[in-house]
Amino acid sequence: MKITRQKHAKKHLGFFRNNFGVREPYQILLDGTFCQAALRGRIQLREQLPRYLMGETQLCTTRCVLKELETLGKELYGAKLIAQKCQVRNCPHFKSAVSGSECLLSMVDDGNPHHYFVATQDQNLSVKVKKNPGIPLMFIIQNTIVLDKPSPRTVAFVKAVEAGQLVSVHEKQSIKQLKEEQGLVRNPELRRRRKKRKVGGPNPLSCLKKKKKAQDTKSPASEKKRKRKRIRIRNKSTPKVSEQQGAEG
Numbered sequence: 713m714k715i716t717r718q719k720h721a722k723k724h725l726g727f728f729r730n731n732f733g734v735r736e737p738y739q740i741l742l743d744g745t746f747c748q749a750a751l752r753g754r755i756q757l758r759e760q761l762p763r764y765l766m767g768e769t770q771l772c773t774t775r776c777v778l779k780e781l782e783t784l785g786k787e788l789y790g791a792k793l794i795a796q797k798c799q800v801r802n803c804p805h806f807k808s809a810v811s812g813s814e815c816l817l818s819m820v821d822d823g824n825p826h827h828y829f830v831a832t833q834d835q836n837l838s839v840k841v842k843k844n845p846g847i848p849l850m851f852i853i854q855n856t857i858v859l860d861k862p863s864p865r866t867v868a869f870v871k872a873v874e875a876g877q878l879v880s881v882h883e884k885q886s887i888k889q890l891k892e893e894q895g896l897v898r899n900p901e902l903r904r905r906r907k908k909r910k911v912g913g914p915n916p917l918s919c920l921k922k923k924k925k926a927q928d929t930k931s932p933a934s935e936k937k938r939k940r941k942r943i944r945i946r947n948k949s950t951p952k953v954s955e956q957q958g959a960e961g
Contacts, residue, residue, distance in 0.1 A: 717764070717856070717858070718764065718766065720859070720861070721764055721765060721766070721859045722732040722766065723887065724859050724860075724862065725765065725766075725767075725848075725859070726846070726862055727862055727870075728846070728848050728862070730840075731846070731870045731873075732824070732827065732846040733827060734827045734848065735827070736767040736768045736769075737767070737769055737770045737774070737827060737838055738765055738767060738768070738769045738770070738797055738827075738829055739769075739770045739772050739827065739828050739829065739830065740761065740770065740771055740772060740828070740829040740830075740831050740834075740850065741772050741773065741774070741801070741819060741820075741828045741830050741831065742757075742771060742772065742773050742776055742777070742794075742795060742798055742799075742831045743773070743782045743812045743813065743816055743817050743833075743837070744777055744780060744784070744788055744791050744792075744795065744812055744830070744832065744834045745832055745833035745834050746789070746831040746833055746850075746851070747781075747790075747791035747792075747794040747795050747843065748788055748791040748831050748833070749833050749851075749852040750794060750796060750852060751754070751790045751791055753851065753852060753855035753856075754855070755855065757771060758771065759792060761857065764859070765859070766856050769800060771797070771798040771799065772798055772799045772800070772801050773795045773798040773799070773800060773801070773922075774800065774801055774802075774803040774812070774815045774816070774819065774829070775800060775805070775809065776803055776804060776805055776809045776810050776811065776812055776814075776815035777795060777815060777816070777847060778792070778800070778814040780809075780810045780811060781795055781810045781812075801819065803815050803818060803819060804818060805818075812831070813834055813836065813837040816830055816832070816837065817837070817840055818843070820841070820847050821844075823846060824844070824846050824847050828847070829847075829848040829849070829850055829859075830847055830848070830849055830850065831849075831850040831851070832849075832850075832851065833851055833852065837862075838851070842863035842864075842865060843865055844867075844872075845863070845865050845866040845868075845869035846866060846869070847866075848860075849863070858960065
């Protein structure tokens with residue numbers, strides 16, 4: 713049974729990976745009902761989830777879920793401890809908290825851009841999640857974790873996308889033009905023009921190299937002239953000193 717469950721999980725993960733970009737680490741949003749079911753079944757989520765999904769996972773929750781577990785009292789104290797060990801994701805309910813199911817639905821709105829998994833035992837929440845395509849759903853049954861198969865809405869969405877790829881040549885050209893106007897695709901003609909502009913004459917700064925060499929040749933010559941003048945002054949000064957000595961004698 714364990715091997716067949718992993719085969720089904722691998723198949724479902726491949727579907728979500730290829731069609732919706734779901735990748736590791738798998739971010740799994742937990743609600744209080746899933747944490748309570750894991751506690752009753754003595755399921756070690758941090759150990760069993762990576763084995764079952766055959767990949768790295770991140771256990772996540774929201775502030776609304778934590779507040780909901782606090783208000784429910786001692787009966788769900790163990791579930792609250794499990795949820796507190798998860799990573800807390802920011803939800804849009806900063807001012808006033810909402811129910812955990814409503815909060816999780818808001819986290820997967822707009823096409824589930826963060827590729828969250830939803831782990832819950834709430835049937836009402838599961839039905840609402842299945843209405844939105846591209847959301848992997850998980851639950852616990854008979855003390856085992858199960859990744860649900862893609863919902864009919866998800867399968868219909870994928871088929872519609874695949875059917876939309878078969879378009880006429882005229883439609884393909886119009887789509888390319890729209891992408892080029894919006895800057896999503898670079899026009900190859902613009903690349904050629906840019907390459908032609910780059911071709912030009914020599915760099916004007918290269919002409920300054922000759923001037924630097926001329927300055928370098930003048931500097932040692934000026935030093936030699938200074939040395940010669942000093943030598944001539946010494947030769948002239950020596951006979952004057954001898955003439956003065958003869959006059960004094």
